Amino acid sequence: MAQTLQKTPLHDRHVALGARMVPFAGWEMPVQYEGVIPEHRAVRTDAGVFDVSHMGEIEVEGPRAHELLQSLLSNDLDKIAPGKAQYTLLTNERGGIIDDLIAYRLGDCHYLLIVNASNRDADFRWLKDHEIRGSDVRDVSDEHALLAVQGPRAIERLGLDPAKAFTFAEETIDGVEVMVNRTGYTGEEGCELLCMAEDAVRLWDAVLARGVVPCGLGARDTLRLEACYPLHGNDIGPDTDPISAGLGWTCALDKEFTGVELLRRVKSEGPARRLVAFVMEEKAIPRHGMAIEGGGDVTSGSHSPMLDIGIGMGYVPAAQAAPDTELTIDVRGKPRKARVVKKPIYKREG
């Protein structure tokens, strides 16, 4: 079955840089340029830029926009004023996670949601199905491009002033108007730059000219795994609940939203399984889908470029979830020892 892959406005730039392009969530995306490991290190030590224009942007506006989102999203939007952003979950009736996303409060009655590429359509349909009079939901993804600029020198290289995490502002970078979001998916300082699709090439060229290293989705995955950020579709999904996934902090259980009764019950009874982070004690690389002895399974696994060992996340029975618990992972038929660690797996000193 031939399926036409979508291309971001920066597709030709990636190809010209020699990127290895792969299909991802219906898009043709760069998985690496120079190599996953040097790109990963660039973000940990200096600054890297990722084209994440495949991600979705959904606007919700109107006098009842706030009320609509309060009833559909897990976190409490009353906690953020215009100019602030919040990590939150779109949940289903079973308390499962339709998507994890960041809500940007543009105004009292105006929100921008930046969502995973693979869930853009499902999110939009869900929001549309629940739309109420006085709330307008629009998918504005195709109008925009999104660049994540991440690393300890990212803000300095872009010529921006420091700002608090989960804030945003309109700025101009080398003549391009951008929304600068102090958010990211790497565990480093940095920002995500939202611009109009037609300005994407100018912005990308300007960011590279400032000495920021182009990075692919390969490094994005190893960076987020070291930081223990869950990946929707791997670590969390419609059949997993946020309490078991360690995302209870994103759930305002004192307000009403879809699936909250179930989440209150999981919280009070305690989850049967928990999503833990682990590092390998032996030379081996855990991978998605491998069994963990005692009834667990690996949901994300890779090699940590910073620690130079295998690392991962997975669900284990609650009794095995405490830090320092020894786990045994079935690596293609060979039992390999791992140890539960506190999240994040890697954090830069200072």
Next chain:
Amino acid sequence: MAAAETYPDDLRYHEEHDWARVDGDEAILGITWFAADALGELVHFEPPAEGATVTKDASYGEVESVKAVSDVIAPLSGEVVAVNAKVVDAPETVNEDPYGEGWLIRIRLSNPSEVDSLLGVEAYKQVLAEQ
């Protein structure tokens, strides 16, 4: 640094992107530049045990990059007499020097006549051209 693309003409090749350097009744085995480049920087080599038997056309170990796992196919049959400990410790050696320091195992051939079925360098380049 990854090596530049080369295929030495003194090696014999297997179409699964493995090479053999035959020396009397022994052979040193490894993976080609093409295989190493396709995987990206190697971060793990799961070797066979010394003394184990490897069989032509069957997997004798695994190499892994950050993103992928690949079986390593034996171009020839025999008994493992040595495993390259340098590659076990520093798998990226394979990317840096796939035909030298980045060799994987040395075997004692159980059926030396299998060598005749392997590809010469020109035939292997033809396999690559058809990829």
